[in-house]
Amino acid sequence: MIDITQVHKVYNRGKANQVNAVNGVDLKISEKEFLVIVGSNGSGKTTLLNLVAGSVLPSSGDISIDGNNVTKKADYRRSEWIARVFQNPLSGTAPDLSILDNFRLAAIRTKRKGLSIGINPQFKKDVKDKIATLGMGLENKTEQLMGTLSGGQRQALTLLMSVMDTCRVLLLDEPTAALDPRSADIVMNTADKLVKDFGLTAILVTHNLKDAFVYGNRIIQMSEGKIIKDLNEQKKIALKQNDLFDWFA
Amino acid sequence: MDFYLAALIQGLCFSAIALGIFISMKIFNIPDITTDGSYTLGGVVTAKLLMAHQPVFVVLPVVIVAGALAGAATGIIHTKLKINALLAGILVMTALYSINLSIMGRSNIPINSVSTIFSLINISANPNNNTFWILIVFVAIITGVIGYLLKTDFGIAMRAAGNSESMIRALGVNTDRMKIIGLALANALTALSGFLVTQFQVFADINMGIGIVIMGLGSVIIAETLINWFRITSVWLSLVLVLSGAVIFQMVLAFTLSSGVDPTLLKLVTAVFVLLIVSLPRLSFKGSS
Ligand SMILES: Nc1ncnc2c1ncn2[C@@H]1O[C@H](COP(=O)(O)OP(=O)(O)OP(=O)(O)O)[C@@H](O)[C@H]1O
Ligand SMILES: [Mg+2]
Numbered sequence: 001m002i003d004i005t006q007v008h009k010v011y012n013r014g015k016a017n018q019v020n021a022v023n024g025v026d027l028k029i030s031e032k033e034f035l036v037i038v039g040s041n042g043s044g045k046t047t048l049l050n051l052v053a054g055s056v057l058p059s060s061g062d063i064s065i066d067g068n069n070v071t072k073k074a075d076y077r078r079s080e081w082i083a084r085v086f087q088n089p090l091s092g093t094a095p096d097l098s099i100l101d102n103f104r105l106a107a108i109r110t111k112r113k114g115l116s117i118g119i120n121p122q123f124k125k126d127v128k129d130k131i132a133t134l135g136m137g138l139e140n141k142t143e144q145l146m147g148t149l150s151g152g153q154r155q156a157l158t159l160l161m162s163v164m165d166t167c168r169v170l171l172l173d174e175p176t177a178a179l180d181p182r183s184a185d186i187v188m189n190t191a192d193k194l195v196k197d198f199g200l201t202a203i204l205v206t207h208n209l210k211d212a213f214v215y216g217n218r219i220i221q222m223s224e225g226k227i228i229k230d231l232n233e234q235k236k237i238a239l240k241q242n243d244l245f246d247w248f249a
Numbered sequence: 250m251d252f253y254l255a256a257l258i259q260g261l262c263f264s265a266i267a268l269g270i271f272i273s274m275k276i277f278n279i280p281d282i283t284t285d286g287s288y289t290l291g292g293v294v295t296a297k298l299l300m301a302h303q304p305v306f307v308v309l310p311v312v313i314v315a316g317a318l319a320g321a322a323t324g325i326i327h328t329k330l331k332i333n334a335l336l337a338g339i340l341v342m343t344a345l346y347s348i349n350l351s352i353m354g355r356s357n358i359p360i361n362s363v364s365t366i367f368s369l370i371n372i373s374a375n376p377n378n379n380t381f382w383i384l385i386v387f388v389a390i391i392t393g394v395i396g397y398l399l400k401t402d403f404g405i406a407m408r409a410a411g412n413s414e415s416m417i418r419a420l421g422v423n424t425d426r427m428k429i430i431g432l433a434l435a436n437a438l439t440a441l442s443g444f445l446v447t448q449f450q451v452f453a454d455i456n457m458g459i460g461i462v463i464m465g466l467g468s469v470i471i472a473e474t475l476i477n478w479f480r481i482t483s484v485w486l487s488l489v490l491v492l493s494g495a496v497i498f499q500m501v502l503a504f505t506l507s508s509g510v511d512p513t514l515l516k517l518v519t520a521v522f523v524l525l526i527v528s529l530p531r532l533s534f535k536g537s538s
Pocket of ligand 1: 011012019020021039040041042043044045046047048
């Protein structure tokens with residue numbers, strides 16, 4: 001589904017503060033794989049996700065999605081495959097727009113944003129029903145501005161928004177980093193359910209080793225822009241949570 | 250003419266600019282100085298075409314296209330050449346001065362020998378009331394079009410583009426293209442104000458646009474204060490408040506002039522007035538906290 005071949009991303013090349021944020025990564029992610037990425041701060045996890053999403057273009061190497069070479073494609077042209085949840089809850093939604101407006105945009109992620117009014121009673125009802133599945137009591141607040149919600153609420157809604165339109169790949173960059181334990185649980189459970197229900201290919205970046213242990217069917221560890229560990233499904237099942245802690249010792 | 254009716258008419262003439270600034274400033278967070286040039290451009294094109302005996306319904310779309318091109322130029326310079334939006338606007342505004350002057354061929358074109366939108370359409374026998382009602386209809390149509398646009402899928406995407414760039418790109422929208430379209434739309438509206446004012450004052454002048462952006466900004470800031478005050482989220486109500494902002498602005502200016510302030514000081518008074526409405530909410534905040 002996603003083929004990353006010898007990808008490098010260099011910031012500030014040739015200057016004293018040059019950073020090899022991603023340093024020769026080879027990674028093949030098959031369809032419906034749920035890949036977990038762990039690694040210390042600055043190891044290049046977000047950069048790798050941005051390279052897949054297209055918000056950062058590689059210095060060298062190739063990236064293809066579903067057989068299409070997307071190496072030079074801008075992020076907004078990769079949205080036909082990719083939906084994403086950002087590290088910062090504020091990045092995935094538009095605060096000055098209503099929840100409904102946000103969902104409307106998500107519902108036409110892969111389509112043309114045309115000159116017709118798409119928010120009709122049926123759409124409002126569909127959104128309400130979807131939001132009700134979260135059990136956060138947000139279904140009656142759909143006319144409110146997104147900015148009036150908490151980070152956890154926004155992050156949970158961003159997740160739901162990602163499957164409003166056809167989606168093949170879901171990128172989750174520390175979706176629970178800013179959340180309290182309860183919201184974090186809701187978000188992770190929802191994410192896991194969506195990945196299974198919709199048969200998504202997913203990449204989860206997390207610092208929460210319990211989540212890294214519980215979720216996903218493959219795990220890699222990054223360090224200084226390189227992949228230093230890669231465990232497939234059997235090996236991940238065999239992995240003990242304590243082994244994971246030892247990775248960071 | 251009745252003093253307040255005159256101010257009201259002025260306000261209605263400037264409400265298209267206010268809507269334009271609302272789009273560039275509030276939706277895209279871009280302080281767009283192109284306005285001074287595109288307003289004059291609208292006026293100049295209107296005067297030139299009317300004097301060439303073109304009918305108003307031909308002049309109108311040409312004015313819209315001219316304004317849109319000016320805005321698109323600023324948008325392209327800003328997004329494709331990655332030049333600060335303020336500087337991009339100043340560059341286009343400066344260039345427009347020469348363009349406007351060469352279109353006119355001289356610095357002032359009176360148009361009292363030809364008929365205008367205000368003399369062609371007859372709603373009321375009283376000329377002032379007639380002007381007023383024509384403007385009401387005109388502004389209602391523009392507001393209706395913009396309000397509808399902002400409610401469409403395209404409009405939601407446009408509002409999101411100025412609000413959360415990372416999100417809207419992840420949702421498949423080319424934000425550069427959106428900014429160019431937004432600035433084109435904003436300046437098309439601004440040019441419409443030039444179209445109206447030129448016909449109202451029956452002349453176009455190369456200097457008519459100097460400082461006009463401040464009228465739009467002032468109107469939008471008044472509107473914004475009211476929007477925050479009453480926690481308004483409706484697009485329609487916001488637009489109506491922007492129109493009210495334009496009218497209130499003119500009323501205050503008219504009031505100031507009538508109270509004996511020297512007309513040479515008009516721009517100074519305008520600047521101070523805008524400074525006041527921008528700073529008042531902050532000053533009172535500081536005092537109370
Ligand atoms: N735009 C940029 N310009 C310069 N350096 C950058 C830029 N973005 C990232 N970097 C550098 O690249 C390296 C990798 O950053 P990245 O954000 O990918 O790390 P990360 O693994 O996501 O870290 P964290 O766990 O803290 O989120 C860091 O050293 C960072 O400083
Ligand atoms: Mg990161």
